[in-house]
Amino acid sequence: MKVAQVDFKSESASPDFARSLKETGFAVIKNHPIDKQLMTDVFKEWEEFFNSSYKMNYVYNNDTQDGLFPMNVSEKAVGYNVKDIKEFYHYYQWGQYPAELSNKTKILYQQMNEVAVTLLNWVEENLPEDIRKSLSEPLTNMIDGSNQTLMRILHYPPLTGTEEEGAVRAGAHGDINLLTVLVAASQSGLQVKGSDNKWYDVPADPGMLAINIGDMLETATNGFYKSTLHQVINPTDNSRHLSRYSIPLFLHPRPDVKLTQTRTAGEFLNERLRELGIKK
Numbered sequence: 001m002k003v004a005q006v007d008f009k010s011e012s013a014s015p016d017f018a019r020s021l022k023e024t025g026f027a028v029i030k031n032h033p034i035d036k037q038l039m040t041d042v043f044k045e046w047e048e049f050f051n052s053s054y055k056m057n058y059v060y061n062n063d064t065q066d067g068l069f070p071m072n073v074s075e076k077a078v079g080y081n082v083k084d085i086k087e088f089y090h091y092y093q094w095g096q097y098p099a100e101l102s103n104k105t106k107i108l109y110q111q112m113n114e115v116a117v118t119l120l121n122w123v124e125e126n127l128p129e130d131i132r133k134s135l136s137e138p139l140t141n142m143i144d145g146s147n148q149t150l151m152r153i154l155h156y157p158p159l160t161g162t163e164e165e166g167a168v169r170a171g172a173h174g175d176i177n178l179l180t181v182l183v184a185a186s187q188s189g190l191q192v193k194g195s196d197n198k199w200y201d202v203p204a205d206p207g208m209l210a211i212n213i214g215d216m217l218e219t220a221t222n223g224f225y226k227s228t229l230h231q232v233i234n235p236t237d238n239s240r241h242l243s244r245y246s247i248p249l250f251l252h253p254r255p256d257v258k259l260t261q262t263r264t265a266g267e268f269l270n271e272r273l274r275e276l277g278i279k280k
Helices: 013-024 036-050 054-058 104-125 129-134 215-220 265-276
Strands: 005-007 026-030 067-069 087-091 150-156 170-173 179-183 190-193 199-201 209-213 230-232 244-251
Touching: 005 013, 013 026, 013 104, 013 209, 036 087, 036 104, 036 150, 036 244, 054 067, 104 150, 104 179, 104 244, 215 265
Parallel strands: 005 026
Antiparallel strands: 026 209, 067 087, 087 150, 150 244, 170 230, 179 209, 179 244, 190 199, 190 230
């Protein structure tokens, strides 16, 4: 399986992107408009945050799901008995934000969201007519007025050899949302499961974006686009002694959007958060 690298500025970018999503559930975007120096600066600020003591001033709110999710409340992928080896911060535009950080993360959020909206437009442009007609509303309308789009800043700490048996940095899972836009991580490790049930490394050199389908898009399109399982494996080389950082943006519809005739996006989201163990 080959995950396509799509030139954001190419005349064929829209169909090339949609084709890669259809065939693999993933695409890698190069030559995109997000400021690469901004990416570097944001990674640096969050590295300092996760290594600070003040981070505990921003522990998450269970009702709103914004803020820091420490190691002891990390996600447990569906089907796994142990938690992932990670901590993360949920940033929403309306949510709590560390006063110790600059506004660069907020700028990166805006730039990533603009790219995500463009990519969703490309998905919609290339939908078959029968799938388009089956939607409760156009895909691009589903995100109008949404305040649920989430930036997650992830920290996978160095491995010590004392981790719980079976624990991995991120167990095999599908994302909940419509589309995920991921800034290339500080280390490799992201893998996608192919239709042959084998795992493949996702290429994402520094400055590139990795894009994948979420479960909501699969549900809304009645399986035309499929949410592909992916994972972050534990390194076995010397990089196991280093932290790994990544920043995905999860593009979400409004909670009232009907993904099916009987299920709204809000209902879908709350069910999944409870399954993951990060919402009571």
